[in-house]
Amino acid sequence: QQPVQSPQAVILREGEDAVINCSSSKALYSVHWYRQKHGEAPVFLMILLKGGEQKGHEKISASFNEKKQQSSLYLTASQLSYSGTYFCGTGTSGNTPLVFGKGTRLSVIA
Amino acid sequence: GAVVSQHPSWVICKSGTSVKIECRSLDFQATTMFWYRQFPKQSLMLMATSNEGSKATYEQGVEKDKFLINHASLTLSTLTVTSAHPEDSSFYICSARDGEGAPGGELFFGEGSRLTVL
Numbered sequence: 001q002q003p004v005q006s007p008q009a010v011i012l013r014e015g016e017d018a019v020i021n022c023s024s025s026k027a028l029y030s031v032h033w034y035r036q037k038h039g040e041a042p043v044f045l046m047i048l049l050k051g052g053e054q055k056g057h058e059k060i061s062a063s064f065n066e067k068k069q070q071s072s073l074y075l076t077a078s079q080l081s082y083s084g085t086y087f088c089g090t091g092t093s094g095n096t097p098l099v100f101g102k103g104t105r106l107s108v109i110a
Numbered sequence: 111g112a113v114v115s116q117h118p119s120w121v122i123c124k125s126g127t128s129v130k131i132e133c134r135s136l137d138f139q140a141t142t143m144f145w146y147r148q149f150p151k152q153s154l155m156l157m158a159t160s161n162e163g164s165k166a167t168y169e170q171g172v173e174k175d176k177f178l179i180n181h182a183s184l185t186l187s188t189l190t191v192t193s194a195h196p197e198d199s200s201f202y203i204c205s206a207r208d209g210e211g212a213p214g215g216e217l218f219f220g221e222g223s224r225l226t227v228l
Binding site: 040041042098100 | 144153154155156159203205207215216217219220221224
């Protein structure tokens with residue numbers, strides 16, 4: 001079942017913050033976050049496996065709620081290089097393929 | 111990190127011909143590889159799961175006779191688009207997990223292959 005991502009698109013000025021959400025109607029095994037630039041393959045950002053987990057670094061981080069049905073990606077003090085489409089991919093077990101959300105198009109302008 | 115290589119990066123072919131795309135795991139063994147297709151401005155849609163030494167598992171709506179998948183070794187999976195038509199034009203991406211890694215670990219993507227059918 002495809003996870004629901006929101007917002008669909010967002011435009012930021014350099015230095016602004018953004019939050020991208022990814023939700024599922026069922027508890028998940030894992031949530032993966034990827035960023036894709038136009039014409040390129042997705043680039044891995046991070047995985048969350050545990051309920052209540054938060055990880056990442058100062059500028060880009062993510063959380064996974066206790067019920068493991070919702071994850072958020074936090075982009076802080078955005079840079080021009082953050083522009084791209086962000087996808088969350090969800091897994092229902094350790095060996096299943098990921099099902100990706102429809103993506104969130106992020107545009108950072110100067 | 112682990113590397114997945116895909117070839118060719120782009121291909122243009124005439125309608126009715128067949129095209130083969132290769133996906134290799136360069137520094138790890140992958141008993142399972144996943145093939146995705148992505149249309150412009152859309153999400154990655156899983157086409158099939160490629161299993162080394164056995165038949166691929168196709169997602170609903172994906173024609174197994176049109177998209178032939180062969181996973182002959184632990185480092186190579188191929189996708190052949192047979193009798194290609196313009197509507198098959200898309201970005202095809204393979205991915206794999208390192209079999210030695212933890213379950214649910216990072217999915218490594220190939221560079222993608224952009225197919226244009228004239």
